[in-house]
Amino acid sequence: MAFLEIKGLKKQFGNTKVLHGIDFSMEKGEVVAVIGSSGGGKTTFLRCLNFLEMANEGTISIEDGFYFDAGKVYSPAEIRDMRLKLGMVFQSFNLFPQYNALENVYIPLQLRSKEKIKASIPFGKARREAINAAQIENKAKAMDLLVDVGLSDKAENYPCQLSGGQQQRVAIARALAQEPSILCFDEPTSALDPELTGEVLRVIKELKDKGRTMLVVTHEMEFARNVADRVIFFADGVIEEQGTPEEVFGNPKSPKTAAFVK
Amino acid sequence: MKRILSMALSVVMVLSMLIAFSACGSDSDWAKIEKDGYFTCGITVYAPMNYFDDDGNLVGFDTEFAKAVAKELGVEAKFQVIEWPNKYLELESGAIDLIWNGFTYGLESDGVSRTEYVDFTRSYLENKQCLVTKADKVDELNDIEKLKGLKAVVEGGSSGQGVANELTGSEDNVTTFASQAAALMELMAGNADFAVIDYQMANAMVGQGDYADLAINSAYEPESEVYAIGCRKGSDLTEKVNEAIDKLYANGTLEEIAAKYNLTGSLIPADENK
């Protein structure tokens, strides 16, 4: 079985079918670029993986993680656990404006830690101490991640004081903090000025070098060509074509793909 | 400060009250007053009926009268300053038990008898409506014909309102206020040509102190009217108060109070009140 395995994933909004049964798999450490014109279903595909949309049919499984079957009913807590296996970086960063860079990264972590501590330690001083210890630990972890994305000097800055590229790098650090099995990107550079896309793509490339498994929806053909191990082309709710960058860009089999990559 | 504190505390009370809001039986008025130990008189503030002396104590003929009646009945009298136009609402909702404030036995300004709204007790004091103008206008406005078309101010829902409607020739010329005092204020400020208020009030307040610029204008010669106390329709309190009034006449208390406020001449003799 592959690291991530998706079978027959279908999604429709009202009467509009957006995904017509997607079969897809990827291996650990693989970087897959998802390309295709707007409305092709690639963003919906990504959102279904993160359970921001619930698929109508199909299964999703991660080797070391979970098995999701759209036919079953899951509790919000179960959905939440599954979600954490898949990190998500948004097109518009979605940093929390009232928190500085460091807080953006560690507060979600701290909330998880608190939840666990509260479940195991009932009351009193021991609980408070455990929470404090977790806070120190989470802050340190967050700081390390900011160092990784090259923003150690911006830890105290608020999102409104950061450039778009810097904000997106904080968002990447924030997603990494959850230690997801797979990191998803939804057009991570589309909201950026051209001169700022480079720094974000560089970070993604560095993550690849460290062996991260990543699924990147992108319009950056250069990036897809140079960084991705595999490219999949979405059109009209199906995977029209997939293969290595050389195959998809150099020798597309489908006329739709050919028209798109030209 | 004490008042504020007690208000804060009673917030807690109302919450519990809202919860415990049970159908608290329909006791008769008297039964409830006996249980609570007090009745509440709705008043407005003016001399000589109910007003504050220089030390801030509520005094006046009606104030002492009500206290004397309460004493006869073995309960306490409380006084609540109300907006006069709301008097029937206050009475009907039970917020007050009696309208006791130089309340004229007679008609509302729309010609409806006040007996439609309240049960009157025995009457106790003579009154008439009284024309008040600026002191320097008394000579000029010496005929009621000259009042036609002028601007008048009165207390809303008072006996004077009907008189003012007649004198000015149209209710459009009459502006109403929440109390007689407020109406006099308007007159002082020059926003109107005359006011129609109770003679008893005018006699006690006009031409002196803060109202020195005003004067009673005798161009208007009113019919005499009487004061009585207004009770809720069908209330058993009416009878109780009447009994007490009889006793206060008999033992001379009422005469004493009247003398104290220079109202001896207006007090209706015991055998003439109805």
Next chain:
Amino acid sequence: MDLGTITLKLLDGFGVTCLLFLLTLVLSLPLGLIISFGSMSKFKPLSLTVRTFVWIIRGTPLMLQLFVVFYVPGMLFDVRLFSGDNGRFLAALVAFVINYACYFSEIFRGGIQSIPRGQYEAAQVLGMTSKETFFNVILMQVVKRILAPISNEVITLVKDTSLARVIAVAEIFFINEMDFLSRGLVWPLFYIAVFFLIFVGALTLFFGWCEKKLSYYKV
């Protein structure tokens, strides 16, 4: 009557005004938040009921609501809901709290609905529960967005308290009419204006300070 006596009397009335203001604020803000959740509920019957209620309260004069709260229970049901010395104050408080909670609820609703979806989604993918999302992510952004309209309402409330006089609550204007205006003293009215100016001035400074405190981030 000397200035001291008048000041003391007016302060007494202003105490009632301030208490009515403070209690209304303290009770109507959380109630308003609850009502806003009701009006945003996905359960149609609830949101429809709540919205109708808000429409009625916002659509009728506060003065009428004061009358209804204080007089109607006694007139129709023979129930004295607000008896006792502080009954009038409590009735006014109930009317004010309900009225202001409805206004606040609409401000909250606007504020909450103006927060971009992305904020909720980001919180979701980071594993926050909806409660955590609201209190850790959304609330502070809402607060910043609604600070200006809320401060407007709050300042209006200071002055609206004087409406309580229609059911004879002994707030500052009622005291003034009872004790001074009835004797022909007009100038205390202007003196009262000073009380209000100082109070509203203090509130303005407070909200300015809040705004400054929250200026470190943009939403």
